[in-house]
Amino acid sequence: xxxxxxxxxxxxxxxxxxxxxxxxxxxxxxxxxxxxxxxxxxxxxxxxxxxxxxxxxxxxxxxxxxxxxxxxxxxxxxxxxxxxxxxxxxxxxxxxxxxxxxxxxxxxxxxxxxxxxxxxxxxxxxxxxxxxxxxxxxxxxxxxxxxxxxxxxxxxxxxxxxxxxxxxxxxxxxxxxxxxxxxxxxxxxxxxxxxxxxxxxxxxxxxxxxxxxxxxxxxxxxxxxxxxxxxxxxxxxxxxxxxxxxxxxxxxxxxxxxxxxxxxxxxxxxxxxxxxxxxxxxxxxxxxxxxxxxxxxxxxxxxxxxxxxxxxxxxxxxxxxxxxxxxxxxxxxxxxxxxxxxxxxxxxxxxxxxxx
Numbered sequence: 001x002x003x004x005x006x007x008x009x010x011x012x013x014x015x016x017x018x019x020x021x022x023x024x025x026x027x028x029x030x031x032x033x034x035x036x037x038x039x040x041x042x043x044x045x046x047x048x049x050x051x052x053x054x055x056x057x058x059x060x061x062x063x064x065x066x067x068x069x070x071x072x073x074x075x076x077x078x079x080x081x082x083x084x085x086x087x088x089x090x091x092x093x094x095x096x097x098x099x100x101x102x103x104x105x106x107x108x109x110x111x112x113x114x115x116x117x118x119x120x121x122x123x124x125x126x127x128x129x130x131x132x133x134x135x136x137x138x139x140x141x142x143x144x145x146x147x148x149x150x151x152x153x154x155x156x157x158x159x160x161x162x163x164x165x166x167x168x169x170x171x172x173x174x175x176x177x178x179x180x181x182x183x184x185x186x187x188x189x190x191x192x193x194x195x196x197x198x199x200x201x202x203x204x205x206x207x208x209x210x211x212x213x214x215x216x217x218x219x220x221x222x223x224x225x226x227x228x229x230x231x232x233x234x235x236x237x238x239x240x241x242x243x244x245x246x247x248x249x250x251x252x253x254x255x256x257x258x259x260x261x262x263x264x265x266x267x268x269x270x271x272x273x274x275x276x277x278x279x280x281x282x283x284x285x286x287x288x289x290x291x292x293x294x295x296x297x298x299x300x301x302x303x304x305x306x307x308x309x310x311x312x313x314x315x316x317x318x319x320x321x322x323x324x325x326x327x328x329x330x331x332x333x334x335x336x337x338x339x340x341x342x343x344x345x346x347x348x349x350x351x352x353x354x355x356x
Contacts (some may be wrong), residue, residue, distance in 0.1 A: 001020045008329070022319075024346075048297055052258065063092040065350055066277065067338050130161060179197055198236040
């Protein structure tokens with residue numbers, strides 16, 4: 001039992017109270033549980049990074065050490081890697097899209113080995129391809145979209161992929177980095193759009209359609225900032241921040257994700273775990289309140305990805321917990337002041353204190 005801790009409830013930080021950890025979940029009966037004095041620290045739900053690319057089993061422990069207790073993998077070619085780490089306990093939980101679905105001439109089609117297993121060429125191929133992904137263990141479908149004419153799946157094919165997934169009650173996440181790709185994703189009815197454009201503004205009409213259609217966005221500002229710096233044009237990131245601000249103002253649900261990866265050839269490699277803390281700070285810089293930023297890394301990704309057992313601190317929920325020394329509502333950088341971490345009720349050693 002954790003006593004003398006203040007719980008973040010999604011709106012505010014409460015008065016000192018106690019929270020019972022009963023195995024892997026949050027309980028109600030302290031019984032003979034050992035009492036641990038939290039010293040007035042702030043208890044928040046374990047963070048969810050809604051966009052990573054798993055690099056190996058050790059990645060999970062690195063994520064966990066920074067308070068990321070759930071990670072959503074957004075595409076990999078080694079399906080056996082996901083299978084091998086799913087059952088690991090006491091560390092970060094992993095969900096995955098498995099192999100993404102791509103067009104035959106987009107940037108992603110140049111990745112070695114991907115063309116033979118990931119390319120879709122027509123709407124008729126959507127049904128069997130989606131069925132195969134689900135049979136292989138994909139928790140959601142990742143669809144790589146480009147602006148029309150840029151080598152990604154065409155509009156009818158994108159719509160067919162979404163229809164085939166939704167028929168099976170499986171969500172579709174679309175990679176979109178340009179206004180044209182955003183428009184195609186909205187037209188196709190995808191559930192979640194990941195990234196925001198660099199160097200271009202989203203049309204107000206599409207921002208409004210995002211809100212009306214209840215699409216969610218994972219902006220991956222950390223990746224977009226790093227990519228702009230790599231290209232040597234930092235001003236490109238101003239548009240990404242403006243796009244994020246417009247989406248937030250329109251009421252689009254924002255989910256925190258970093259695009260953490262170690263993939264050769266990409267313009268930037270956000271660090272696993274530590275990158276999520278920078279993402280929270282960038283979300284606040286883009287106009288989210290500190291409460292909105294915290295919810296973007298907890299309850300909202302849990303809700304939009306159907307993870308009903310996590311994201312909030314309540315009896316019966318998974319005991320994914322972070323004890324902080326500071327107050328992240330007063331200053332989002334306090335999310336870095338991690339004292340203790342629990343993944344499914346198992347305590348995990350925090351990383352060294354993070355620099356802001």
